[in-house]
Structures are given as C-alpha cells and as structure tokens.
Amino acid sequence: MKWQGRRQSSNIDDRRGRGGGRGLVIGGGGGLGVLAIVVIGYFMGIDLTPLLDDSAGRQPQTQGQLSAQDEAAGDFVAVTLADTEEVWTDIFRDQLNAHYQPTTLVLFSGMTQSACGGASAATGPFYCPNDKKVYLDTDFFNVLSQQMGAEGDFAAAYVVAHEVGHYVQDQLGILSQANSLRAQSTEAQSNAISVMIELQADCFAGVWANVAQDKIGAIERGDFAEAMNAAGQIGDDTLQRRAGQAVRPDNFTHGTSAERQHWFETGLETGRVDSCDTFSDATL
Template identity: 45%
Template sequence: MRWKGRRGSGNVEDRRSFRTAGRSMRFPMPRGKTTRRGGGIGLGGIVVVLLISWVTGVNPLTLLGLDQGQSYDSGPQQSSTTATSPRSDETAKFVSVVLADTENTWNDLLAQNGMTYPEPKLVLFSDAVRSACGQASSAVGPFYCSQDSKIYIDLTFYRQLANQLQAPGDFAQAYVLAHEVGHHLQNVLGVLPEFHKARRGMSERDANALSVRVELQADCFAGIWAHFAAQQQGFVEDGDIEEALNAASRIGDDTLQKQARGYVVPESFNHGTSEQRVRWFREGFKSGRIQACDTFSTDRL
C-alpha cells in the first residue's frame, strides 16, 4: 500500500504511554513451544485465544467472562499525549491512514442511503486496556466494543499476525482494522444490538452459528472498503488484495483449530471457515454494495 502522505484520522486515542490502573488480566505470550506455569497458555492455546478474540470484534470479552455491560472510569487512564494524536511511529501512522480511508468509504456509502456515519474511535494500547466492555490484555487481540463504539488494538498484534498466523503484509494489517470497523458499521445499522438480544435465549451451538453470520458480514464489509480503496490511484498495489485474502484464510475456525488441536469441532465454529471468510471478503470486494453482505438471509454461507 502506498499510504504515506495521505490523511490520517482524527479519531485515534494513543494510550500506550501508561498502564491501566487496578488488576489486569495476564495471558503470557509463549516463547517457542514452551508452556508457561501458573495457567499460562502455550503456542496452541494462544492461537485459539487470538482466533476467538480479534475476530470476535462483536464483543470478544464475553468469551473471557468480562462482558458485564459496565462502563469504566477513564480518569486514571489519561495519557500525557494528546488523545487524538497518535505517536509518530510508522505503524500508528499507518492505522490512522487506514482508519481515515474507512471513514471516507462509510461516510459516502451511508450518505447515499440517507444515513449518517458516526465515526468510531481507535484506541492504541500496550499490554492491557479498559473499555466499556471490560478490561483486557493485549493477548485478546484487536476488538470492537459496541458499548463505547471504540476499536482497541495493541499494535504488537501485527507481529503475531505475520509470524504466528503467517499473514504478513500491510494490507493484511489493514484488513484486520477494516474488519473491526465492519463491526462498528453493524452497530450503526442495528445488527449488533439484535445479535446481542437474540443470543441471550439461544443454546451455545445456535449462538455460535449466528455469530458466524455476524463475523462473515464484517469480512464482507471489509471487502467493500477494499473495493473502494483499490479504485484510488496509487493507493493499493499489486499483491495487496492477495495479502488480505491470505489473512482471511489463515484465521478461519477450521484452520486455527486444526493448527492448535490437530482436529476441528465444526459445532464450535463462531467465526467461519477459511473458505467462508475468503468468499465473503471477495463478495464485498467484488460488489462494493452493502446489500451484497446479507449473511443472514442465505442458506449457504
């Protein structure tokens, strides 16, 4: 991607210069194939955590028992840096540019449908963070909190994306962010509130099946953003879309479960298979239409 020199978003909060107050969760990152003591997670376990967390931007903290619907006082978390001015490192600049481009896309598309697009905030953090959905460590991976309309990311995740999940490249990184923005769009359109309401009365298996549809729609929305990004002269380069497709393939439920366990449990899927994730990203990329991302009315995902 040729992103340098492009507009960055004003909706970035850089909280990396401090640690959250109070007790924080700890999921030690593995080194090599060792297993950490005291409930730490080995390589296979962390892959599963990464799968169940960053791709569940709907509200991943539910999976860790932290979805309490509580708001946390952000007073102790005030940074010495300006809240809307990300640090001048390359990755922070990059995600700011990508976020700005998603803002352009969704502002334009929603305006065409007579709607306004309340832009999400992107929170950069290190190690641990508090959101309106609860407190999380960086091992949770990028996530979207529908209760404060913010996307949270520890930028070190991108090293894990490239090395552990074997999905390198700047457009793979952009896809991750665009997927989380897709969850924000679902919140704006009313999809997430309906999902949260519906799953309360469902069995775990049925809730997982509905979650797959939510996640695949977010992938499709990410594809729509890529559709319009590719139309901009000098922005998307050869091979970029393939990077996104590779990332979508690498984080399918079947692929990661097989990597972590050696076998798959289809009834536990709640994000979609690799083939499904690739196909719905392609659908959004090919069509550029929100209507093409109706994952809830089709029998074949």
C-alpha cells in the same frame, strides 16, 4: 498499500506507553508456542494476556516508551482508519442515504479497559458496542505476519477494516438485533449467529476495499491477495488446527477460512452493502 505521508485520522485514542505493561510474559522456546497458547485461550475463553510475539523475556513498556516500530504501526492504523472514514462516508451517502459518524480506535499495549470489560493482547482486536470503539494492540500485526503467515500491510488493513465493519453493523442496527437473538439462543445457535456477524464484517471489509481502490488510490498490486490470505489464516478451522485441536464446527464463532475468504471476496467484487446479507445466505 501506499500509506506513508497520507492523512491520519484524529479519532485515535493512543494509550500505548502509559505504563501498566503486560500481565504475563511467555517465552517462545519449546512447548506449544505463543500462538497456540493464545488460540487455546481464545477458544476456551481464558484471558492469558501474553506477549504476542516469540521473544522470551521482553520487558514491559514504561510510560512514554514507544519503539520506532510501534510509532510506525500507530501511524499506519491512523491512516487506515482515515481511509475507512472517507469510504464509509461515501457509502452511507450513496448506498444507504444515511450519515456515517466515524468510530474511535483505541491503541493499547498489553491491556486496557473498555466498556465491554478488560481488553488484552490475548483477546485480539475487537469492537465494543457499549462505547462504540475499536480496540487494537498493534502487536497483533506481528502475530499476523510472523506466526500466522499473513504478511503485508494490507493484511493488517483488512484487520482494521473488519473491526470497523462491526461498527458499521452497529450503526445500521444489525449488531444489536443479532446480539439480542444470541441472548435468547442456545450455545450452538449463538455461535451460529456469531459466525454470521463475523462473516458480514468480512464482507464489509471487502466493500471498503472495493470503494477504496478508486477513491483513495493507494491500493497496490498484490494488496487484495494479502487480505484474502489473512482471511484464510484466521478461520476457525485453521486456528483450531494450529492449536493442536480437532476441528469442531459447533465451536466456530468466526467462520471457516473458506467462508471468511468467500465473504471478503463478495464485498470486494460488488462494492455493495446489500451484497453482505450473511444472515439469509443458504450456505450458512
């Protein structure tokens, strides 16, 4: 993905380097390893707030302290967010006869506050419908490439596009309806609805990639393969296996690796929002 030197979005709230640091430092030597700890925390609903890399004893960030890698990651996210703004503006106009109002993306280090509660490195990237913002600790990109085997800048772009996909769901009224159904459902039913929500966001990320290929002109050979690999590496079944757990479909909240890849590919091949109806698909 050709991103250096391109337009950056102004809808970035960069809270990194403002102090606060990290709530818990976990070294990478021995034991389960950081990835397994994070994944177990995710599935058990425990906010562990660890460092998302395998270096022992990393020091908390102090105010104003950003490494060159942090700066580059922030620039990359700002460029990718700008791409989503341009593409979704066109999609809303051409396919939905509607106006797209861009979201704000919050960059943070370790922990911050959102209108949906505390955001931490352990929770991973997420969209908060209460303040209509995306939250991302850019250290997650290190985990994605170094621990999960999802390398490449377009793998990271897929993560951003997926979270923006949740915002698109919110703008279209899909997210509120789905969450209302979840509130009235059993745990198993709620998890199933959550999977449909997540798979649709994967499909929307594919729609974005399809349109961006022609509109932005920054897609390089192998980029889509990087995104497909990332989708496969973060499926519920794959994450459970990595955490040393038995695969339990009743606990799935995001979908299997195969499902995530299928729906990203569906959006990528069609470039159409109306191809992303995961809620009525008979295979779910």
